[in-house]
Amino acid sequence: MINKIGKVTVYVQDQEQAKDFWVNKMGFVLKVEQPMGPNAKWIEVGPSEDEFTTLVLYAKSVMEQQKPSAVAHPSVLFSTTDIESAYEKMKQNGVEVDDMLRMPFGTMFSFKDQDGNDYLLREDK
CATH class of the missing domain: 3.10.180.10 (2,3-Dihydroxybiphenyl 1,2-Dioxygenase, domain 1)
Structure with missing residues (x-):
């Protein structure tokens, strides 16, 4: 389907x-x-x-x-293969990011867009 x-x-x-x-x-x-x-x-x-x-x-x-x-607003989870690099790049670009979460099932962090909507970026290898 x-x-x-x-x-x-x-x-x-x-x-x-x-x-x-x-x-x-x-x-x-x-x-x-x-x-x-x-x-x-x-x-x-x-x-x-x-x-x-x-x-x-x-x-x-x-x-x-x-x-x-x-x-x-929808819940949107984005994926990356290099969480550290993405985190630093977003910070350099002025994106509001939360602290990195390192969990047994994966590393991730939340960020906000221009309207304050929350998103999640998770590392998938």
């Missing part, structure tokens, strides 16, 4: 600020940006050009008008 995760929608206050955060601080690439009516754009970013899964940076105000119950 399902063989891939296509898109994860992140509801944001300001699409341009969100795009700046994901592209310039997190090193993602802009995959799609196109008008979506008079007040919003459809913006997708991803870790690389080759990655299938993307984040859709959707205007929170637009979704609040369309379907208010949908605006709850």
